Amino acid sequence: MTNPTNFWAVVPAAGVGKRMQADRPKQYLPLGGKTVLEQTLLRLLQSGVFTAVAVAIAQDDPYWPGLELDGHEQIIVAPGGKERADSVLSALRVLADNAQEQDWVLVHDAARPCLTRMDINLLIENLQDDPIGGILAAASHDTLKSVDSTGITGTLDRNHIWRALTPQMFRFGLLKTALETFTGNPAITDESSALELMGFRPKIVEGRPDNIKITRPEDLALAEFFWGRQ
Ligand code: CTP
Ligand code: MG
DSSP states (O other), X not given: OOOOOOEEEEEEEOOOOGGGTOSSOGGXXXXXXXXXXXXXHHHHHHTXXXXXXXXXXXXXXXXXXXXXXXXXXXXXXEEOOSSHHHHHHHHHHHXXXXXXXXXXXXXXXXXXXXXXXHHHHHHHHHHTTOSSEEXXXXXXXXXXXXXXXXXXXXXXXXXXXXXXEEEEEEEHHHHHHHHHHXXXXXXOSSHHHHHHHTTOOOEEEEOOTTOOOOOSHHHHHHHHHHHHHO
């Protein structure tokens, strides 16, 4: 008898939120009566898909202890790392005792609280028979320019350009190996880039445009708007 394929979630939540310029890391700003991080974790927990959710928390983080979800039976805390990729790898390592190579792991930014059940299901339906995995992505509606110090050097073909969102869904063993292989490489800004550098071709699945990442101060009001309408 073969083992069933488990689904695991990883939430990197160890950033400082420099661009947000708030008095605390953006994942702890308020949204809907809780913190952004709690709303993100609740979306994942309530999907009913995941065996466990590993969340990477900075070692000196004073905000996580005391949150209602600290100690939740399906949440495992991992120490955050220097870069996002280090935090993700740290979370994969705490899951490694229980996860199988062929299991699926969905990595989702703490700063994207507007993730819907619909997008989680869409990603899984499209990728679950794939040997590698892929990511939620969005088309760009604006014309895109390449630029250097002299000015605009060209117009990009939008048919070949997608914005990478999260969750990013990969086979557990492959993702862990890829992130271990490229530790410290600044080109690894998401999970997919590590798999790409290994020579794989991850798939894209078109996601909803309201799955925004809270990055700059104006994004919080936008997230509140989308979150409230969902
Ligand atoms: N992240 C992390 N560990 C790091 C850096 C980032 O877990 N060393 C997480 C963030 O908490 C966030 C996600 O990765 O949920 C996406 O990163 P980003 O939006 O860049 O968040 P920050 O790095 O916190 O923001 P900034 O780049 O503006 O400082
Ligand atoms: Mg960052």
